[in-house]
Amino acid sequence: MNPLQIAVALWTLVGKEIRRFTRIWPQTLLPPSITMTMYFIIFGSLIGSRIGEMSGFNYMDYIVPGLIMMSVITNSYSNVASSFFSNKFQRSVEEMMVSPMPNWVILSGFVIGGMARGLGVGVIVTIVSLFFTRLPVEHALLTLLVVVMTATLFSIGGFINALVANKFDDISIVPIFVLTPLTYLGGVFYSIDMLPAFWQGVSMLNPILYMVNVFRYGFLGVSDIPVVAALAAIAAFIVVFFIVGLWMLERGKGIRQ
């Protein structure tokens, strides 16, 4: 395919993915808005007012970046995982496989679609948060960069999950048993400075801690971990995950006999 044809194919796939999650918006865009509103009301306003300050900020301001990031992570991941697996299940993935579209375009199309939903939900949650607090932005470009990188990483993760999944249960295992615990333990609701030294060390093994902290640094200017090292780690994960996803696609893992 020439570059123009590749652009058409990629745009087709991205457009199809965006159409999918906007068509079923009550399942994809509405629930995270409602859930996060509950978090803001219960943890931010009701309980947060009794907690006081965290790292020099009121509790609501402290948790908002983490909650936005949590929405971006879960929505990017689950969008690609459910969409690609659904394509696999309905065998409509064959439409792409019989076409001359390169595998990297297929992977990129689904990943961009997942990013679109993750970032879209992130924007919605941010808007909702403005009803509860005045959100400061210390480093706008850094904030944007880290949220885009995080959405990319978890979209690729969702794609790999869908490739190896054999049934719908298999695409909910990782979000429930891996992503949710890691997110809750990734410093969304607390600073790891509050933990004993041992648990601080354990927390440093959690990749989501880095993303949440860099994102929070973008908004508030405070972070538990070095920002540059965190960005480098996220970038390295993206490269490794993309290569793994592409390799699996080339081998036809889960889609070719």
Added chain:
Amino acid sequence: MAEPALSIRGLTKVYGNGFHALKGIDLDVAEGDFFALLGPNGAGKSTTLGIVCSLVQKTDGKVSVFGIDIDQDFARAKYHIGVVPQEFNFNQFEKVEDIIHSQAGYYGMPLREARPRAERLLKDLGLWDKRKGSARMLSGGMKRRLMIARALMHRPKLLILDEPTAGVDIELRRSMWDYMRRINREEGTTIILTTHYLEEAESLCRNIAIINHGEIVQNTSVRQLLAQLHAETFLLDLSHPLETVPTIDGFEVAQPEPSQLSVSVKRGQRLNDVFTALSEQGVNVVSMRNRANRLEEMFVSMVEDDNGDQQSSSVRIDDDEVEPVPGAEVRQ
């Protein structure tokens, strides 16, 4: 000399469970041909076509499409191939026109070019009025036609139809046959067809290959194949029921029903002799037809002969050679 539309050499496929689906088959399909690939379930038809369109990975062998080796440049070969699979393989929740437009996009065709092409195909196949509706609302026949329209969007020179009329009513099947004949004749599209309706192969195809146990057991023209038929059985409807079966010298006669005779006519024998003998015995024939499709008789005898040779020691797999996803549910 023009390159064949499809050239297969020594194609082998061994599945993960050790099943030898293809045992080194050779096959050529000329450009412009209307070609039938026949065989019983699990014979290797879908595996062969799956390899040609990249849904199945071959174990060994060479496949070329219009001279393009798929190992060298599969992407370029894919531009020439349109596929209509056995089972519905589109997103049932999408709109008909979105399915068609997306397929064009996957081949790099911009939307401004895809729209008029889609309009023509959807109108030709009687789906234009359904274009804004969800694909799951279509009837089975409409879904099959949707897959044909989708396969033709990028103007393939080779169209692969894997049992395209399965489960389609007679009227619709005839209209689909007319459409396939038209694109073969007027647009020069090479068509490869697998089907269980042997009448379909006899009516549509010029050349035919029969595959059984992963091997090509016959590869010739339909005309030559039918010439090999040693005997045909005719059913004669009588004006009155008979109490005893009449005897006709040199012919096998049976009486499936009181008012019907079945007569086997070998090559070289004359039907006139049958009617003369029956007239002499006072039997009146009011109508006559073949007991079965001629090609079907030939196919059954070939496959039975081949099965006898092989003693069926190999592992059978399901119809479409695809493992289902257990416990899965449909979601968008």
